[in-house]
Amino acid sequence: MFRAILAFSLAVVTVATSDHPIGRAATTGEIGARNLTVFADGSGLPAGSGTALEGKPIFEARCARCHGMRGEGSADYPALAGGIGSLTTTHPVLTVGSYWPYAPTVFDFIRRAMPYDAPGSLTQTQVYALTAYILRINGIVSDTLRLNRTTLPRVRMPNRNGFIPDPRPDVP
Amino acid sequence: MITPSSLHFERHHAGVPRIDPATHTILIHGLVTHPLVISMQDLRRLPSVSHVHFIECAGNSDEEHEGHPAATPQSSHGLVSCSEWTGVPLGALLEAAGVQPAAKWVIAEGADACRMARSIPIAKALDDVIVAYGQNGEALRPEQGYPVRLVVPGWEGNANVKWVRRLQLASAPAMTREEAATYTDLQPDGKARQFSFVMEAKSVIIRPAGGQQLDGPGEYEIDGLAWSGRGRITRVEVSTANGSWRDAQLQLPVLPKAFTPFRLQWHWDGRETILKSRCTDESGYVQPTREELVAARGMQPGPDGFDHFNGIKAWRVAQTGAVTGV
Numbered sequence: 001m002f003r004a005i006l007a008f009s010l011a012v013v014t015v016a017t018s019d020h021p022i023g024r025a026a027t028t029g030e031i032g033a034r035n036l037t038v039f040a041d042g043s044g045l046p047a048g049s050g051t052a053l054e055g056k057p058i059f060e061a062r063c064a065r066c067h068g069m070r071g072e073g074s075a076d077y078p079a080l081a082g083g084i085g086s087l088t089t090t091h092p093v094l095t096v097g098s099y100w101p102y103a104p105t106v107f108d109f110i111r112r113a114m115p116y117d118a119p120g121s122l123t124q125t126q127v128y129a130l131t132a133y134i135l136r137i138n139g140i141v142s143d144t145l146r147l148n149r150t151t152l153p154r155v156r157m158p159n160r161n162g163f164i165p166d167p168r169p170d171v172p
Numbered sequence: 173m174i175t176p177s178s179l180h181f182e183r184h185h186a187g188v189p190r191i192d193p194a195t196h197t198i199l200i201h202g203l204v205t206h207p208l209v210i211s212m213q214d215l216r217r218l219p220s221v222s223h224v225h226f227i228e229c230a231g232n233s234d235e236e237h238e239g240h241p242a243a244t245p246q247s248s249h250g251l252v253s254c255s256e257w258t259g260v261p262l263g264a265l266l267e268a269a270g271v272q273p274a275a276k277w278v279i280a281e282g283a284d285a286c287r288m289a290r291s292i293p294i295a296k297a298l299d300d301v302i303v304a305y306g307q308n309g310e311a312l313r314p315e316q317g318y319p320v321r322l323v324v325p326g327w328e329g330n331a332n333v334k335w336v337r338r339l340q341l342a343s344a345p346a347m348t349r350e351e352a353a354t355y356t357d358l359q360p361d362g363k364a365r366q367f368s369f370v371m372e373a374k375s376v377i378i379r380p381a382g383g384q385q386l387d388g389p390g391e392y393e394i395d396g397l398a399w400s401g402r403g404r405i406t407r408v409e410v411s412t413a414n415g416s417w418r419d420a421q422l423q424l425p426v427l428p429k430a431f432t433p434f435r436l437q438w439h440w441d442g443r444e445t446i447l448k449s450r451c452t453d454e455s456g457y458v459q460p461t462r463e464e465l466v467a468a469r470g471m472q473p474g475p476d477g478f479d480h481f482n483g484i485k486a487w488r489v490a491q492t493g494a495v496t497g498v
C-alpha cells in the first residue's frame with residue numbers, strides 16, 4: 001500500500017514537471033540544423049556567395065549530364081534555360097528563366113534536392129555559384145555578379161508577375 | 173470505397189526513403205510560442221481520429237485534357253485512391269505549440285531525399301488536415317509515407333506531404349519549386365494559376381469500361397466512383413444512350429472528400445452506344461465536359477502538363493461488346 005502511494009506520488013511529480021503537454025522543447029541548434037526554408041524575399045538564405053564563373057565548372061561536373069552543358073535539358077530531365085517570352089505561343093517552354101517567379105527559389109531547390117543522385121551534398125558556396133550559373137545561362141545575371149543573401153533576392157525574374165490566384169470554380 | 177492499401181497509387185519526387193520510426197521526429201517551429209520536437213511515440217499517445225478520404229494527383233487524367241483519351245480507367249483515372257487515414261489532427265499539434273497571430277501559413281517538409289515542401293494556408297491546416305500514421309488499420313506503407321504523413325483532405329496529392337519531418341508557421345508561403353512553378357496552371361494569356369489546391373468533383377464509370385468485354389446483350393450493372401474535394405457528392409447521373417441522363421444510386425454512407433461508389437442497372441440492347449457519368453457535389457458544382465474545361469482553360473501545358481482535369485469520361489460499347497475509351 002505504502003509502495004503504491006510512493007509510486008503514484010513519483011509519477012505525479014514527473015508529469016507535473018513536464019514543460020510541454022506534447023513532445024519536448026526544440027533547441028535553437030535543432031531548428032537551425034533542420035530548417036531549409038528560403039522564402040521568396042530571401043529570408044532564410046545562409047552565409048556564403050558565388051558567381052556564374054565559379055558555378056560553371058561545378059555545373060559541368062555535377063549537373064550537365066542530366067540538364068545538358070548549357071541547361072538545354074535531355075529526354076528525361078528538364079531544361080533549365082530558354083523559353084523566355086514563349087508562354088503565350090503554341091509551344092511554351094517553361095524553364096527557371098522563363099517561368100519561375102523568384103530567384104531565391106532556385107537556391108532553395110538546389111540545396112534541398114540537387115544533384116538528383118546526391119541531394120544535400122553541395123556546400124552553400126556551391127549552391128550560390130550554381131544558382132548564379134543557372135541565372136547566367138538564362139541571361140538574367142552577369143558572369144561576375146556575386147550572389148549572396150543580400151543580392152540574390154534583388155534579382156528580378158522575367159516572369160515575376162506571371163501568376164494569379166486560383167479562380168475556380170471556373171466552369172461554366 | 174476503400175482502395176486496398178497495396179494498390180493505393182504511388183508518386184514520389186526523389187524515391188521512397190527508409191525511415192526509422194524510433195528516431196524520426198517532427199519539428200514544429202517558426203511563429204509559435206513553444207517550438208516542439210515530436211516523436212512517433214508522442215504522436216501515438218495523443219487522441220486520434222480516423223477519416224476516409226481520397227488522395228488524387230493533380231495530374232490525374234491529364235491526357236484526357238490533351239485530347240488523347242486513355243484506353244482504360246486505370247490509365248485515364250488511376251492516380252487517385254481512397255483510404256481510411258488515422259492520426260492526430262494537425263490543429264491539435266499546432267495548438268500545443270501555440271500559433272502566433274502573425275502566422276498565416278504552415279510550411280510542411282518531408283524527410284525524402286529532396287525534402288519536398290509545400291505551404292498550406294493556416295485556415296486549412298486548422299480545419300481538417302491530419303498528421304496520419306495509419307492507413308486502413310495498418311501503419312502507412314513506406315511508399316505512402318511511413319511513418320507519418322499529412323493528409324490534406326480534398327487537395328492535390330502533392331500537398332499531402334509524405335514522411336513529414338518539419339512544420340514551420342510563417343507569415344508567407346515558402347514558394348518552393350513545387351508551389352512556385354511545378355504545380356501551377358498556365359493559361360492562354362500567359363498567366364498561370366498558383367495555389368490551385370482543390371480537386372474538383374469528378375466521376376468515372378469503372379465497369380463496363382475500356383479494355384473490358386461485354387458478354388452479349390442483356391442486363392448489366394454499371395459501376396463507378398465519384399468524389400469531390402469540396403465535400404460530399406450529392407448526385408451522379410449516367411448516360412447510356414446519347415444525351416439521356418438517369419440518376420444512379422449512391423452507395424451509403426456518402427462521406428465528404430471520399431470515394432462515392434455509384435450503381436445503375438442497365439439493359440444493353442446490343443447496339444453500339446456511349447456510356448458516361450457526371451456528378452454534382454454539395455456546393456452545387458456539376459462535373460463539366462472536356463469541351464467546357466478546354467474552353468475555360470485553354471491548351472497551354474504547364475510544367476506538370478494539364479493539371480486538375482475533371483471532365484466527363486466516355487466509354488464506347490461496340491456491337492461486339494468490346495468497350496473502348498473515346
